[in-house]
Amino acid sequence: MKRVWTGTAGWSYADWAGIVYPEPRGTGFHALPYLARFIDIVEINSTFYRPATAAMAQSWVRKVAPFSDFLFAVKIHQSFTHQRGQASADDAAAFLRTIQPIIAARRLAALLLQFPWSFARTPANRDYVTTLFRMFAGQPLAVEIRHSSWNDDSFFDLLRENNVAFCNIDQPVIGKSIGPTAVATRPDFSYVRLHGRNAANWFREGAGRDARYDYLYSKDELSGWIGRIKELASSSDRVYVITNNHYRGQALANALQIKNMVSGETLEIPKDLLKQYPILEEIVRKIRAGQLDLFGGEDDPSSVQGRG
Numbered sequence: 001m002k003r004v005w006t007g008t009a010g011w012s013y014a015d016w017a018g019i020v021y022p023e024p025r026g027t028g029f030h031a032l033p034y035l036a037r038f039i040d041i042v043e044i045n046s047t048f049y050r051p052a053t054a055a056m057a058q059s060w061v062r063k064v065a066p067f068s069d070f071l072f073a074v075k076i077h078q079s080f081t082h083q084r085g086q087a088s089a090d091d092a093a094a095f096l097r098t099i100q101p102i103i104a105a106r107r108l109a110a111l112l113l114q115f116p117w118s119f120a121r122t123p124a125n126r127d128y129v130t131t132l133f134r135m136f137a138g139q140p141l142a143v144e145i146r147h148s149s150w151n152d153d154s155f156f157d158l159l160r161e162n163n164v165a166f167c168n169i170d171q172p173v174i175g176k177s178i179g180p181t182a183v184a185t186r187p188d189f190s191y192v193r194l195h196g197r198n199a200a201n202w203f204r205e206g207a208g209r210d211a212r213y214d215y216l217y218s219k220d221e222l223s224g225w226i227g228r229i230k231e232l233a234s235s236s237d238r239v240y241v242i243t244n245n246h247y248r249g250q251a252l253a254n255a256l257q258i259k260n261m262v263s264g265e266t267l268e269i270p271k272d273l274l275k276q277y278p279i280l281e282e283i284v285r286k287i288r289a290g291q292l293d294l295f296g297g298e299d300d301p302s303s304v305q306g307r308g
Contacts, residue, residue, distance in 0.1 A: 003237075004229060005071055005109065006259040007041035008251040009193070009244035019249040019276045032063040036070045038268055039255055041109055043073040043193075043242045048114070051077055051098050058101040071109040072102050073142075073191075073240060080132055081115045092135035109240050110165065110191060111136060114144040117177065121149035126158070133162040142167050142191040148178040159185035168232070170194040170225065182228035184235035192229060194254065196245035197221070214247040216277070217254045226261050253277045 011031045017023045021031060035042060044060075046052070064070040077095055079087040102108045113132060119125060129143065143159070144167035159166050165186040170193070173179045184190045196215025232239045241258055243251035253273060257280075260267045274280050 004233060004239045004241060004259075004262045005041040005069075006241045006255050006262070007039035007043070007243075008035070008246065008255055009043040009242050010045040010246060011035055011042055012046070013246055013249075015248050016246075016252075019272050020252050020270055022270075022272065030063055032060060033066070035252075036064050036067040038252070038270065039259065040067070040069050041071045041073060041240055041242070043075060043112065043244075045075050047095075047099070048075040048078050051095060054098055054101055057099050061101050061105045061107055064107070070107065071240075072107050073109045073112055073242065074099055074102065075112045075114060076136075080135075081113055081119075084128060089135050092132075096136075096139070108140060109238075110140045110142045110189060112142050112144060112167065112191070114167075115146065117146040119145065120147045120176070121145075121152065121155065126155070130158065130162065133164050137162070140186075140189065141165065142189075144169060144191075144193060146171060146178055148176045151178050151181065156183055156185055165189055165191045165236075167191045167193055168228065170197070172197050180224070180228060182231040184232050187236055189238040189240060190232040190236040192225070192232070192239065192241045194225065194241070194243045194245060196250075211247075213245050214250070215245045216250045217245070217257075219279070222254065222257055222261065225258070229258070229262055249273055249276060253280060256280070 013020075021029070021034060032042070044052070060072065077087070077091075079091065096103070099108070113129075113136075115129075133141065133143075141163075142165035145155075146169065156166060163186055166181075166183045168181045168183060168191065169178065170180055171177055172195075194217065196213050196217070198212060198215040229239055229241060241255070241262075243255045243258070245251050245254065252270075253276075256267055256269060256273075269280050
């Protein structure tokens, strides 16, 4: 099977202290090289709210230098997707300059255009996304659309024509929300984002970011996505899988599970994460007992190592 990169959306969360990251942190600790011991991609979300600087991007590249396979996905600024009509081709060029060190180091997995749920398929909106595709032409571009009206063959054909990857997402399926898919529209990579299924807080007025993304996927829920990821891998050279259910490190817990289920790679787990999520402790116990797969079967040759 072709290679799957698995990681988290973001890395700078206060609530990860003592769960993902050791507490207290030692001298010289930095989250990126620490995470790179366990996962092989992170999605930079801060660029959605404010552009990075080339110096920041260069620093991120330096932090992961020892990890040759580690990649970054970069979320494009909200002025292109949520403040539509305000950003120009010059703004797109300026945004790309801020992440040039990532591009130059061959660490860029993809650029992500993420639209809000309310962005439905209309002729005007179709024209708008096409304009954005042209602004970022030549880059490894992916687009996340959350409204089910875009789940249409004509839209997928438009993506193929513009060499843009469709972002397959998992979210609470409420009303016109798009459901799980396995659509590949670029031959070189496919993209997956898992947001959690916290339906009670997803559209609740006043629900903050942490409440919305407070969700831990179950064994059965992840198993459904393993089949989709393998299907995507049969249609594209790479699959990037990003977990965005970040609250209290749940994204990392699920990313590690997916990584092992898909690839059979030896799995290392931060010791504090083991304490927080019993399913991960169960994995380590089963491995020590000689059961080599993630959830207790006997056909998978993978192995898991608890890190303590």
